Amino acid sequence: MDMAFTLEESEIKNQVRKFVKKDLLPIYREVDEKGDLFGDVKKKFQSMNLLKIYFPEEYGGVGGTFVGLIIALKELGYGSIIPTTLLTGNSLVAWSLYNYGSDFLKTTYIPDLLSLKIPAGIAFTESDTGSDPKQLKTVAKKRAGGWLLNGSKKFITNSGTGGYLMLFALTDEGVTAFWINSKHKGYKVGKRESFIHCGALDNGELYLDDYFVPEDHVIGQVNKGFEILVRAEAIGKTGFCAGYVGLAERALDLAVKYANTRTHRGKPIGRKFQMIQVKLARMTTRVAAMNSYLYQVAAMVDQGKNFVPDAARLKLLVAEDVKEITADAMEIHGAYGLSDEYEIGTLFKAGIGVQVIMGASDIQRVIIANDILAKGKYDTE
Numbered sequence: 001m002d003m004a005f006t007l008e009e010s011e012i013k014n015q016v017r018k019f020v021k022k023d024l025l026p027i028y029r030e031v032d033e034k035g036d037l038f039g040d041v042k043k044k045f046q047s048m049n050l051l052k053i054y055f056p057e058e059y060g061g062v063g064g065t066f067v068g069l070i071i072a073l074k075e076l077g078y079g080s081i082i083p084t085t086l087l088t089g090n091s092l093v094a095w096s097l098y099n100y101g102s103d104f105l106k107t108t109y110i111p112d113l114l115s116l117k118i119p120a121g122i123a124f125t126e127s128d129t130g131s132d133p134k135q136l137k138t139v140a141k142k143r144a145g146g147w148l149l150n151g152s153k154k155f156i157t158n159s160g161t162g163g164y165l166m167l168f169a170l171t172d173e174g175v176t177a178f179w180i181n182s183k184h185k186g187y188k189v190g191k192r193e194s195f196i197h198c199g200a201l202d203n204g205e206l207y208l209d210d211y212f213v214p215e216d217h218v219i220g221q222v223n224k225g226f227e228i229l230v231r232a233e234a235i236g237k238t239g240f241c242a243g244y245v246g247l248a249e250r251a252l253d254l255a256v257k258y259a260n261t262r263t264h265r266g267k268p269i270g271r272k273f274q275m276i277q278v279k280l281a282r283m284t285t286r287v288a289a290m291n292s293y294l295y296q297v298a299a300m301v302d303q304g305k306n307f308v309p310d311a312a313r314l315k316l317l318v319a320e321d322v323k324e325i326t327a328d329a330m331e332i333h334g335a336y337g338l339s340d341e342y343e344i345g346t347l348f349k350a351g352i353g354v355q356v357i358m359g360a361s362d363i364q365r366v367i368i369a370n371d372i373l374a375k376g377k378y379d380t381e
């Protein structure tokens with residue numbers, strides 16, 4: 001069951017669902033391996049202009065809702081987590097420029113981010129930390145007309161694609177967000193990572209060696225980048241979780257199909273064994289709960305509410321549930337669950353990503369606990 005979507009939102013859902021069924025599912029394996037869409041499917045995907053859904057017309061968008069964008073990301077996740085990952089990177093950066101950037105940054109870059117002309121991402125993590133801004137070592141020093149950056153980052157998605165990054169570096173009294181062009185002097189691409197869950201996704205190290213950022217490429221206020229990081233990550237977490245809710249739905253559907261077709265002494269295992277029914281009931285309930293909360297958090301963004309603690313709760317819920325759902329779905333498949341012939345193993349591996357990317361689960365617990373302790377009670381605003 002879905003929330004009461006508007007006509008436009010329902011159209012987005014139908015359009016993306018059609019694309020997933022017809023174009024993405026037949027090639028999901030190669031997409032996961034390559035870490036990117038390719039050929040005509042990529043062209044079709046780009047022409048759907050999904051990132052334009054949420055952003056205002058003056059920056060090349062169509063002025064729709066964040067819920068609309070989340071619908072698209074969730075539907076895509078049913079086919080492969082890769083397109084959701086790519087769109088999430090560009091969307092959280094566009095959101096940050098829109099909310100914190102100067103008019104120059106907004107008009108110059110948001111339209112190209114929305115049309116996917118430039119790939120983009122966020123660069124926070126370093127070799128010693130992906131969680132603690134106080135441990136960052138990349139520094140920015142003030143120079144005439146701008147800032148000189150030195151340091152390195154690790155595990156950065158889109159750091160080798162020749163695109164743009166919203167990069168966080170230490171300044172005198174805090175962290176500042178900078179807009180970085182990876183083609184500029186002083187930027188060097190380092191080792192590429194290879195992950196168990198999404199193959200050749202462009203991700204890895206980057207080095208900054210006297211990289212100069214002009215003053216007009218600082219995002220928001222100097223030393224106030226932590227707020228941008230927290231809010232941009234909350235947008236990213238919501239988009240990312242949308243893809244993983246889609247992935248969980250697919251795992252559930254595959255488990256149901258298997259339980260209905262695999263027989264034991266002539267009877268489908270789903271009908272015969274209560275243990276299978278228990279799993280299916282649990283999985284279905286979890287998928288339903290994740291769906292409801294996903295759209296609730298997305299609606300909070302549209303309503304201008306403080307969505308940061310809820311995005312952390314959503315991320316924790318989705319990380320835990322996807323882990324259980326994909327594991328249960330694999331167990332229902334028996335030995336076939338481990339076979340490369342079956343899709344469920346791919347989903348199990350992809351599902352691991354949501355536990356770490358955009359902040360480990362314990363970090364979400366810290367955010368959630370601090371929020372409720374500060375408020376003193378559960379707030380259902």
Ligand SMILES: Cc1cc2nc3c(=O)[nH]c(=O)nc-3n(C[C@H](O)[C@H](O)[C@H](O)COP(=O)(O)OP(=O)(O)OC[C@H]3O[C@@H](n4cnc5c(N)ncnc54)[C@H](O)[C@@H]3O)c2cc1C
Binds near residue numbers: 128132356
């Ligand atoms: C596929 C992939 C893509 C990624 N893309 C990006 C990207 O584009 N940009 C980017 O900046 N990063 C990216 N990352 C990095 C990712 O965000 C970090 O790996 C993640 O935030 C965890 O950081 P860490 O690995 O340094 O763990 P650490 O911070 O070292 O944490 C290790 C463990 O200690 C726990 N821990 C740490 N601090 C606390 C605390 N205060 N309280 C309780 N427990 C704590 C954590 O929960 C975790 O279990 C990516 C990672 C992957 C795998």
